[in-house]
Amino acid sequence: MFLEYSISYKAQNSYENWVNDAHWQFLIIPEENDTQEFISVEFNNSINAVNQHSINGLGFKTIRVHPKQKFKNISFNASFKLIKKEVNPFGFVPSPDIEKDYERIHDLSFKVDFEPFLRTTYLTSLPKNNERLFVFNEEKSIFDNLQNLNYFVFKHLYFKTDVTDVETTLDEIIEKRHGVCQDFTHLFCALARQNSVPARYVSGYLHQGNGYFGDSQMHAWAETYIPNLGWVGFDPTNNLLTSIDHIKVAHGKDYKDCSPLRGVLYTSGENKTIHSVKVFSQQQ
């Protein structure tokens, strides 16, 4: 099955005082990959500054804006269209030899190749007393364990907005047991990595429709590397395997590699940003 998506992304920024110089970098364009094709991008800003297309350090597409005039208000509107292909997340042949898969992930070459997604970052660092919060049962396949981990994270935290921010670390999240999609994802990644499975933080859009958490904002989930299967997506906020509803933008070690909007501004005083995301689909 195919779905045709249109996504709209809006950011409205207002500042108390004049902004004399500003640089923004948007990491919001859907990635082109096996399941996402024919991507079209429209992007504009309210003060008609030039929009430049570039890449970030990990090679994902970005849009940069550097207005040449001062302003107090600026808004950005992006709309994307793409075709998303449905892939059955269970449509794979179960691993013939579970032991071999575990041998593989403990192999030095494997660890070296996936080092970025096995390392502990500031945002994926588990508190010492919680390193064994979720331990794999090696009698079951890696995929089964990850599914259990997905469920564990989903159950361990409850979804609550405005209690955490992009700097909140895992010790607080584990203690208070609440957060939003990036917190669920950070916890999932940390525990997968703790069990030697490479996990990367993914940012993207979620097609709401089904009442999932994570609509009206950008969403976050994780991809883990499983021997013989490759990268498999898990959405711990919704206890789902990623599906046709998940439209990927970028991945990285944690939120910091994927933040949708980075800005460097020269101004003083208060500022306010309002983001909104809408995802529409039409079956093909």
Place this chain on the structure above:
Amino acid sequence: MVNTENAIFSSYKRDPNLNDEIFDKNGNVIEIYKKLLKLYGDHSINDYVNLNTKAKSSFFNQGITFQVYSEKSTQEKIFPFDLFPRIIAPEDWEIIESGSLQRSKALNLFLWDLYHEKKIIKQGIVPMELISSSINYLHQMMDIDPPGGIYNHISGTDIIKHTDGKYYVLEDNIRCPSGVSYVICNRTALKRALFGVFNHYQAHTVTNYAENLLDLLESVKPKGVDVPNCVVITPGMYNSAFYEHSYLAKTMGVELVEGRDLFVENDFVYMKTIQGPQKVDVIYRRIDDFFIDPLEFKPDSAIGVPGLFAAYKKGNVTLANAPGTGVADDKAVYTYMPQIIKYYLDEEPILNNVHTYHCSRPDELKYVLEHIPELVIKPVDEAGGYGISIGNRLSKSEIEQVKKQVGQNPRKYVAQPIMSLSVHPTYIDDTESFEQRHVDLRTYTILGKDKEFVLKGGLTRVALQKGNLIVNSSQGGGSKDTWVLKK
């Protein structure tokens, strides 16, 4: 006392336990210094006091100054210059030069490997922790092929002569090694003060550094560029090495810029000029990795250029040194240098490594904690001599303090036996006489596309406090003109 009728050295106290570079064990003057000592002996100590005062004010008037960050006042200081030069014999220099070059080349190949296949780790020759626990390992650099395959275009190798008469490397500096301008200024200053002595010695010139640096920068121009436009970027006039940045730009004949003078458009870098934007192709950057681009690294960096890293990643501009070199001059990497040299070059190391204990290894940590008074404890990721503890100079409570620090964060520390740096007669203001002071040597190696060059000279740094072993300028060190004699 030493066997000399020389007036200015008559009161020179020689500690027989130290390796004095100009007197042998019996107090006789070493051959290459004989003529120099005679020439200096024509002057009285009063002449010295005068010359020294003049040299100092000349440095200050030229603005050859630096700043020490830990001090409250940000007053500029001159890097104290000593009028008595250090001489390196041709046969010794051969070892130093080939050894410096060997290390720089090995480190360059190591960096290429770390940012591509990582064979050296997969084959178990160096541990994975060197990258996985290093904040200086930049994933953004993966699979980038810098022009000419060069990462550490400019390397500074810190070398000492131990009591056994052999040369040892203390550290490799391959981020933004500084100090080369002092090498050149020291030569100029000495020529001005005591021109006559140069008539009696055939020393290699050091003023060819800038032309070699420019050659290097031009050799690593981006693809498709004919005549590259090179610039030097500085964090600004408050940086401790600002004089050097301006000096190098001036002597190379290129622009000195700050971040705000550059901008990126469609992934090309431009310099603002009164005639309009001018494309920039090669940047000799004296800004640390995390500050070069606020959109990619530290968002609060006010000294970088937004979008610079994307331009670099697309191959439209060359940065020297390449981002991410810091992973290889970590002091934990240092200890693997013999293996790294062997692996990439299939050669034995020409310069020795000081034995190093890794506090991350439990058995070595145990040894370190039990032997702190005999060791130098260094944090693995600090430069400029900050955070170093020298065991035999610590009080009992300080030892306990160090033990606690190391115990809490073992990965952060390495330890080495206390090396006895050689000493050199140095004029001391307070006593108005020459005294023994410890010295080291920083060499400058340049690697480019089909280009290699080691500056025949280098920065001899002097620890001005009696008995002190740390020679960094930020720790109150001075320097000497360093002569490499022609064969």
